[in-house]
Amino acid sequence: MNFIKKALGILWIVLAIAAAYFCIFAFGLPKFLSNQQEDLVFGIIILFILTPLIVLGLGTFGYFSLIGEYDKEE
Amino acid sequence: MSKTSTKGIWKVISASSMGTMIEWYDFYIFGSLAVVISTKFFPGDNPTAAFLSTLATFAAGFVVRPFGALFFGRLGDIIGRKYTFMATLLLMGGSTFLIGCIPSYETIGFFAPLLVLILRLLQGLALGGEYGGAATYVAEHAPKGQRGYWTSWIQTTATVGLFISLMVILATKTVLSAEDFDIWGWRVPFWVSIVMVGVSYLIRKNMDESPEFAKAKKEGTTSASPLKESFGNRYNLKFVLLALFGATMGQGVVWYTGQFYAMSFMKTVMNIDSSQVDTLLGIALLLGTPFFIVFGWLSDKVGRKYIMMGGMLLAILFYRPIYKAMYTTTDTTLKTEIAEKTNTTVELTVAKDSVYTTHKEFTDGTVSIEKKTHFATKKDDQVTTSVTINSSDEWSLIFLVFIQVLFVTMVYGPIAAFLVEMFPVKIRYTSMSLPYHVGNGIFGGLLPAISTYFVTHSKAAGKQDFYLDGLWYPIVIASVCFVIGMIYIDNKNKNAHL
Numbered sequence: 001m002n003f004i005k006k007a008l009g010i011l012w013i014v015l016a017i018a019a020a021y022f023c024i025f026a027f028g029l030p031k032f033l034s035n036q037q038e039d040l041v042f043g044i045i046i047l048f049i050l051t052p053l054i055v056l057g058l059g060t061f062g063y064f065s066l067i068g069e070y071d072k073e074e
Numbered sequence: 075m076s077k078t079s080t081k082g083i084w085k086v087i088s089a090s091s092m093g094t095m096i097e098w099y100d101f102y103i104f105g106s107l108a109v110v111i112s113t114k115f116f117p118g119d120n121p122t123a124a125f126l127s128t129l130a131t132f133a134a135g136f137v138v139r140p141f142g143a144l145f146f147g148r149l150g151d152i153i154g155r156k157y158t159f160m161a162t163l164l165l166m167g168g169s170t171f172l173i174g175c176i177p178s179y180e181t182i183g184f185f186a187p188l189l190v191l192i193l194r195l196l197q198g199l200a201l202g203g204e205y206g207g208a209a210t211y212v213a214e215h216a217p218k219g220q221r222g223y224w225t226s227w228i229q230t231t232a233t234v235g236l237f238i239s240l241m242v243i244l245a246t247k248t249v250l251s252a253e254d255f256d257i258w259g260w261r262v263p264f265w266v267s268i269v270m271v272g273v274s275y276l277i278r279k280n281m282d283e284s285p286e287f288a289k290a291k292k293e294g295t296t297s298a299s300p301l302k303e304s305f306g307n308r309y310n311l312k313f314v315l316l317a318l319f320g321a322t323m324g325q326g327v328v329w330y331t332g333q334f335y336a337m338s339f340m341k342t343v344m345n346i347d348s349s350q351v352d353t354l355l356g357i358a359l360l361l362g363t364p365f366f367i368v369f370g371w372l373s374d375k376v377g378r379k380y381i382m383m384g385g386m387l388l389a390i391l392f393y394r395p396i397y398k399a400m401y402t403t404t405d406t407t408l409k410t411e412i413a414e415k416t417n418t419t420v421e422l423t424v425a426k427d428s429v430y431t432t433h434k435e436f437t438d439g440t441v442s443i444e445k446k447t448h449f450a451t452k453k454d455d456q457v458t459t460s461v462t463i464n465s466s467d468e469w470s471l472i473f474l475v476f477i478q479v480l481f482v483t484m485v486y487g488p489i490a491a492f493l494v495e496m497f498p499v500k501i502r503y504t505s506m507s508l509p510y511h512v513g514n515g516i517f518g519g520l521l522p523a524i525s526t527y528f529v530t531h532s533k534a535a536g537k538q539d540f541y542l543d544g545l546w547y548p549i550v551i552a553s554v555c556f557v558i559g560m561i562y563i564d565n566k567n568k569n570a571h572l
Contacts, residue, residue, distance in 0.1 A: 005562060061319050
């Protein structure tokens with residue numbers, strides 16, 4: 001199980017990067033630059049709240065997994 | 075350590091649950107009365123007011139909650155649970171009452187939306203601090219091995235708060251004429267809050283501090299800087315991240331799908347009459363709420379993990395079939411129209427717009443009213459449809475929403491006990507509040523907006539099953555959370571004995 005946890009750490013880091021790309025280019029920026037008030041707020045929240053949260057949070061979680069922080073002592 | 079007697083714990087549960095329920099009530103009435111509030115405070119023709127309106131909905135409603143969790147969580151771990159969640163109760167109640175007192179935009183101009191925004195921010199902060207306090211307070215009073223059962227009462231409050239807010243609004247609308255409700259009656263649900271808060275404050279005032287926190291304080295083992303210990307310490311930070319990505323993130327999206335996306339889907343995608351949606355949602359919530367207690371109790375017997383993960387897995391597997399069945403219920407293209415009962419009337423408004431109203435009846439008793447407005451000054455027509463469904467379809471939808479509420483009770487019933495047991499007493503309030511409010515406020519709170527975006531996008535692209543595409547957001551988030559939860563979370567928590 002410890003090996004799976006470590007291996008999945010790489011997946012979480014890759015997922016964090018993929019989520020960052022999606023949140024910024026597919027979602028956040030188009031909304032942010034749409035010139036509509038409602039979309040602007042939504043774009044700000046996606047770009048400055050959701051994206052850092054996923055990237056930093058999931059990325060750190062992946063890193064912790066990779067270095068064995070979640071390993072169970074056997 | 076001495077735990078509270080069964081009689082005493084009911085007092086603890088009543089005091090905590092009532093306060094938390096009121097906070098949810100306060101939070102929901104703003105959303106439920108959003109349409110009338112926008113006409114009073116946020117006129118659409120003023121761009122700044124419209125901007126503030128969106129801020130009040132998104133930022134204050136959801137994004138500010140984690141900040142409240144940090145602020146009040148820190149206070150709760152330093153000065154105690156009791157005084158902190160009394161402060162959040164008063165802050166929430168006072169803000170709600172004052173929203174009901176603000177003169178309209180017509181009377182005080184720009185100050186009206188600004189004041190609403192400020193008070194809404196305070197509501198979000200208070201809500202961010204309340205839940206962690208109530209859950210911690212109850213869990214620290216609970217007898218050994220019964221934390222899941224006792225804290226599950228706190229879990230019912232969000233649903234009960236939504237239910238009561240719908241009932242109070244419905245009762246006010248019933249007692250008053252439509253005109254009176256529009257002029258001043260919409261303020262009544264806000265004023266009602268202060269009475270409930272007053273009663274709850276008096277009950278909470280006479281409660282003792284939680285035995286575990288009191289013991290820690292007496293022994294001098296409380297934390298001087300809970301924020302630093304929670305998030306600056308790698309050992310605790312890894313559990314905060316695990317709580318977020320392995321539990322609360324998935325729980326948040328399952329909760330928001332079952333209660334809020336289901337409501338908005340029925341109103342905006344299925345076009346069911348608004349009051350009919352409120353009624354059937356109210357019935358489904360009422361039927362589903364006892365299961366919070368059932369799954370909380372069960373989690374004491376079999377562990378928290380498998381119940382929460384089971385709820386997430388069921389949601390992942392069944393959301394699409396459930397929503398497909400819901401949509402089919404009101405799909406008028408599948409129904410037989412009674413042609414002789416179809417009629418169209420035309421009205422000319424003061425602004426010279428033409429409004430075409432088409433009334434259709436179907437053999438199964440469904441009635442649809444389509445209003446098509448042809449504007450004198452705009453190119454595109456505006457079409458709105460309202461469908462009133464028959465009793466049999468109504469019960470089918472109640473059943474389909476009830477199943478979703480069951481998923482909610484599985485993931486949400488044991489979560490307070492799960493989070494409490496993940497962290498030690500000295501940083502518990504802070505450490506559990508943040509992942510809870512990020513998972514619910516951010517991942518869950520953004521669900522309606524993100525899912526609606528997917529639906530609109532797919533509809534514009536001409537996809538046949540466009541109405542199901544909004545579900546990809548909760549399905550993907552819950553799937554990631556399910557995998558993390560299954561692999562990284564132990565069924566037995568390390569602090570279960572504390």
